[in-house]
Amino acid sequence: MAEFLLVHGSCHGPWCWRDAVPALEARGHIARAITLPGHADGRDPAGVTLAETAEAVATASSPDTVIVGHSWGGFPISAAAEAHPARVRGLIYLCAYLPVSGMSLIDMRKAGPRQTLEGATQKNTAGTAYSLVPETTPDLFYHDCPAEAVRFAMENLCVQPILPQDTPIRLSERFEAVPKAYIRCTGDRIIPPEYQAQMAARLPTGRTHIMNTSHSPFFADPEGLAELLGMIVKDF
Numbered sequence: 001m002a003e004f005l006l007v008h009g010s011c012h013g014p015w016c017w018r019d020a021v022p023a024l025e026a027r028g029h030i031a032r033a034i035t036l037p038g039h040a041d042g043r044d045p046a047g048v049t050l051a052e053t054a055e056a057v058a059t060a061s062s063p064d065t066v067i068v069g070h071s072w073g074g075f076p077i078s079a080a081a082e083a084h085p086a087r088v089r090g091l092i093y094l095c096a097y098l099p100v101s102g103m104s105l106i107d108m109r110k111a112g113p114r115q116t117l118e119g120a121t122q123k124n125t126a127g128t129a130y131s132l133v134p135e136t137t138p139d140l141f142y143h144d145c146p147a148e149a150v151r152f153a154m155e156n157l158c159v160q161p162i163l164p165q166d167t168p169i170r171l172s173e174r175f176e177a178v179p180k181a182y183i184r185c186t187g188d189r190i191i192p193p194e195y196q197a198q199m200a201a202r203l204p205t206g207r208t209h210i211m212n213t214s215h216s217p218f219f220a221d222p223e224g225l226a227e228l229l230g231m232i233v234k235d236f
Contacts, residue, residue, distance in 0.1 A: 002233040003064050003089075006033040007057055009071025009096070010160040011132050013039050016070070016153065020218040023226035034060045036076060038129070038161035045129035045161035053164050054079030061087045066233050068092045071191065071215065072160075075105050075169060082175040090179040090236035092229065095188050095215055098180075098199040101171040105164075112195045116140065129159040140189045145219040153219065179236045181207045183217070183228065190215040207235075 004024055006017045014033035024031040035041060037056055038048035057080035061067060066089050069077035074096030081088045097108050109117075120140055121130045132141075134154065142150045182200035186193050200208040209228055213220040 001028045001030070002066055002230065003030040003062070004032070004229065004233075005057070005061055005065050005067045006031060007067060007069045007073035007077050008033070008036065008039070009069075009073050010165075011039075011130075011157045012070070012153075013156060013158060015156045016216070017218055018152070019149070019222035020225055023222045024229065027226055027230050029226075029230060032060065036073075038159075038164075040156075040158040043161075045124075045159060046126065046163065048161040048164055050075065050079060050164040050167040050169065054083060058084040058087055063087060064089055066090045066092060066229075066236060068094055068229065069096045070094045070218070071096050072105055072165060075099055075165070078171060078175060079169055081178045082169075082171050085174045085178055088178050090181070090233065092232060093180065093182045093199075094217065094225075095183065095185040095191055095196060097191070098182065098202065099169045099171060102168055104166050104168045106166050107168070112192055114192045114195075116190055116192065123162075124159065128163070129161050131159045132157055140215070142214060142216050142219060143189065144187060144214045145216055149219040153216070181209065181232045181235070183209045183211055183225075183232075185215060185217055186210060186212050188213075188215045 017033040021031045038045045053076040057076050067077045074093045078099045120136045123130045184196040211217050217225045
């Protein structure tokens with residue numbers, strides 16, 4: 001049995017783990033999903049910071065917690081482990097950005113081999129947040145997911161504060177000492193699979209795993225995801 005804290009990606013919320021939570025619980029695990037600051041909570045996105053986002057993750061964690069970060073969620077879980085390593089049992093990056101110290105998420109996205117989001121996002125008038133363009137989102141994020149799950153996701157997507165993603169992260173040996181694993185998604189149309197492989201290669205041998213899904217394995221294959229997460233934590 002393990003305790004999982006599930007951290008969503010850009011424009012998403014805890015709702016995206018709807019199917020993964022019961023799949024984990026059915027296997028005897030504890031699973032909780034949180035809302036990151038500025039996601040459908042009425043906050044002015046201009047005031048949301050990476051430090052605050054990381055603190056929200058750390059506050060919800062404990063020494064027994066394995067934190068799973070999806071997509072952009074790889075940044076706040078990393079920052080939380082840097083600030084409070086004793087509150088983290090391990091980190092699992094689910095088709096997520098594995099940060100490089102000194103770079104922001106926007107820096108890392110631009111450094112990728114392909115730019116997949118051109119024309120797929122739109123900023124608010126203040127330039128402090130962005131949302132996903134409805135016409136392109138299903139094919140980019142959910143192309144192998146059940147139609148009902150796609151409808152559910154489209155009804156719940158929210159704006160994404162930009163400042164946390166435009167803030168360089170600073171990592172040290174505190175972060176490096178925390179056990180980590182990476183789950184690559186081979187059908188991902190958001191974070192190129194080859195870029196995921198490049199990031200995952202920084203981890204020790206045997207800490208990279210593969211799912212043959214889109215960027216949304218929590219909808220495409222929640223049972224397979226739960227099974228894999230349960231297997232990975234045995235090494236932490």
